[in-house]
Amino acid sequence: xxxxxxxxxxxxxxxxxxxxxxxxxxxxxxxxxxxxxxxxxxxxxxxxxxxxxxxxxxxxxxxxxxxxxxxxxxxxxxxxxxxxxxxxxxxxxxxxxxxxxxxxxxxxxxxxxxxxxxxxxxxxxxxxxxxxxxxxxxxxxxxxxxxxxxxxxxxxxxxxxxxxxxxxxxxxxxxxxxxxxxxxxxxxxxxxxxxxxxxxxxxxxxxxxxxxxxxxxxxxxxxxxxxxxxxxxxxxxxxxxxxxxxxxxxxxxxxxxxxxxxxxxxxxxxxxxxxxxxxxxxxxxxxxxxxxxxxxxxxxxxxxxxxxxxxxxxxxxxxxxxxxxxxxxxxxxxxxxxxxxxxxxxxxxxxxxxxxxxxxxxxxxxxxxxxxxxxxxxxxxx
Ligand code: BJ8
Numbered sequence: 001x002x003x004x005x006x007x008x009x010x011x012x013x014x015x016x017x018x019x020x021x022x023x024x025x026x027x028x029x030x031x032x033x034x035x036x037x038x039x040x041x042x043x044x045x046x047x048x049x050x051x052x053x054x055x056x057x058x059x060x061x062x063x064x065x066x067x068x069x070x071x072x073x074x075x076x077x078x079x080x081x082x083x084x085x086x087x088x089x090x091x092x093x094x095x096x097x098x099x100x101x102x103x104x105x106x107x108x109x110x111x112x113x114x115x116x117x118x119x120x121x122x123x124x125x126x127x128x129x130x131x132x133x134x135x136x137x138x139x140x141x142x143x144x145x146x147x148x149x150x151x152x153x154x155x156x157x158x159x160x161x162x163x164x165x166x167x168x169x170x171x172x173x174x175x176x177x178x179x180x181x182x183x184x185x186x187x188x189x190x191x192x193x194x195x196x197x198x199x200x201x202x203x204x205x206x207x208x209x210x211x212x213x214x215x216x217x218x219x220x221x222x223x224x225x226x227x228x229x230x231x232x233x234x235x236x237x238x239x240x241x242x243x244x245x246x247x248x249x250x251x252x253x254x255x256x257x258x259x260x261x262x263x264x265x266x267x268x269x270x271x272x273x274x275x276x277x278x279x280x281x282x283x284x285x286x287x288x289x290x291x292x293x294x295x296x297x298x299x300x301x302x303x304x305x306x307x308x309x310x311x312x313x314x315x316x317x318x319x320x321x322x323x324x325x326x327x328x329x330x331x332x333x334x335x336x337x338x339x340x341x342x343x344x345x346x347x348x349x350x351x352x353x354x355x356x357x358x359x360x361x362x363x364x365x366x367x368x369x370x371x372x373x374x375x376x377x378x379x380x381x382x
Contacts, residue, residue, distance in 0.1 A: 003219055005227075009196045012203030019054075019206035020092045026052060026208055027096040032155050035097030035120075037082060038105055039273045039300055040127055042144060042293045044167035044283065046101075048159045049151040055205040056100065057091035058082040059250035061363035070115060076335045077251060077363040079108045086119045093206075094120065099154060101147070103127040105304040106337055123150050129306050131298050141294035148290070164289035170210070172282045177214045178204065179279050181221045184228075185268035185322050189235040191227040194242070194267020195257045201274045202250060235266050240382035243318055245271040245311075245345065246330040246338050251363040256330060259372045265379045269322040271315055272330070277301060280314060303337035311341070312348055319354055325382045328375075329358040355382060 027033055032051035036043065043053040057063075063084025064077060070087070071080055085091035094100065099121035102113040116122045125143045128136030148159050182201065184192055200220070207213045227233055242265050249256065249272060257267055271277055283296040301310030318324065327349055331338045342358045349356035357378050361367055 003216075003223065005220065005223060008216065008220055009199055012200045012207075015203035015206040019208070022208055023054060023093055023096045033093075033097045034151075035094050035100040037100070037109070038103050039278045039302070040103045040105065040125070040297050041101055042147065042297050044164060044171050044289075044293055045144065045148055045151060045159065047167040047170060048148075048163040049155050049157050051098070051151070051155060052208060054093045054097065054208075056082060056094050056097070057085045058248075059363070060085070061251070063088055063090060064363065071112065074334050075108050075112075076106075076247075076332045078248060078332055079112050081251065081363060083112050083116060086116055099123055101125065105302065106335070108334070123147070127304070128298070129304060131305055131310065137294065137298060140298045141291055144290045144294050161289050164293070165285070168283045168285055168289055168292065172285065174204075174210050174214060175279050175282055177217045177221075181217050182269065182275065182279070184221060184224050187225075187228045187233075188241075188323060189228075189233045189237045189239060190241075190266060190268050191224040191233045191235075193235065193261055194244070194270075195253070195261055197267070198249065198253055198257055198270065198274070201270065202253075205274070239264060239266040240325040240379055241266060241268045241323055243267075243269050243271060243315070243322060243324040243327045244275075244330065245315060245327060246358070247332040247335050248273045249330060250274075252330060252332075252361050255361070255365065255368045255371055256328070256359070256375075259368070260328070260375045260379070263372070263376045263379050265326075265375075265382070268324065269318050271311070271318055273302070276314060276318055277311075303335075303341045308341065311345070315345070315348065316352065319352060324354065326355040326357075326378060328378070329356070331358055331360045333360055333362040 034046045034051050034053050035056045036053050037056055046053040058078050058081050060081055064080045066087045067080040067084035071083060086094060101123045103125045104110045104127045113122055113124055125147055128139050130136045152159055182197060184190055204213055244267055277300060284292040301308055301314055329342060329345060346356055
């Protein structure tokens with residue numbers, strides 16, 4: 001079956017807005033919904049409880065002034081935006097969630113969750129911050145059981161090991177399909193722009209029917225491979241190939257990715273959440289399911305971990321596999337963990353002779369021009 005790729009990109013771009021209506025239907029059909037904020041959430045357990053995980057709104061600048069009535073101005077925009085939505089009751093996904101699950105990741109987020117708990121039932125998983133320590137691993141596995149109990153009590157269900165195994169297979173299938181899709185960035189030239197790729201990776205967060213999503217993504221991937229085989233990619237073979245790393249991009253995609261591609265580069269891979277950081281590794285289907293979940297999620301290389309060596313090795317792997325010419329790091333204002341890692345990531349890039357810049361930004365449009373100038377200068381240098 002041939003599909004119109006542009007229509008498909010638009011469908012994924014609209015997924016968040018359309019998802020507003022779908023989440024209402026899902027809820028009104030008697031389903032349970034759990035709101036999530038972070039990649040560390042073991043969504044398999046939510047599916048195993050017969051519920052749907054849904055990502056909560058966190059990319060709009062419009063809710064930040066409201067949030068700043070309770071939170072300090074000097075806080076990451078993602079945290080303020082999320083909390084502002086809760087105060088303004090403007091995130092339908094939150095509205096229809098039976099409860100919210102958060103993790104003790106960065107300081108700002110975990111303290112915001114305390115305030116969020118005054119507005120909505122908020123459950124916190126205690127995330128250890130050392131991935132290699134055996135006590136940390138045991139603690140995180142224990143947290144999996146604690147979360148499972150919460151789901152069982154809240155939804156009056158029993159979650160068996162088989163339920164969890166089925167959910168692991170189900171979520172792994174989505175990861176495999178997404179990985180096949182984003183691996184198109186390895187092709188030279190890539191058959192899809194980084195902006196369209198990001199749109200799809202973002203759109204899937206708000207898509208409830210994963211079977212249909214997987215089918216569509218398989219078709220898109222195959223069609224884009226054909227575009228490449230036929231030499232029909234609109235991206236010039238000479239376009240500098242960029243890897244994006246750092247904080248989540250949702251709130252700044254237009255002013256970073258769009259502008260970067262407008263000045264002649266192409267984003268071929270995303271290391272940040274939504275990209276390889278989350279999707280690169282599957283949950284082990286042969287391991288005992290709760291331990292497998294604990295192992296997979298604790299290994300996510302986010303800067304809240306100390307140390308966070310996994311980010312360095314993932315970056316090295318991606319730079320090689322995607323023939324990367326330059327690396328751009330996005331640091332959301334007041335994100336201390338990523339800001340501190342900038343130095344070590346910069347050193348690694350130097351050792352690999354890979355050009356690197358780190359851009360600090362927020363959700364406003366005030367630095368759009370300044371960012372364009374910096375992106376232009378970076379691309380010219382490549
Ligand atoms: S796994 S990146 S989604 S924590 S940008 S709120 S770290 S101050 S969003 Fe994140 Fe999970 Fe990590 Fe991914 Fe804090 Fe930084 Fe803000 Fe952040």
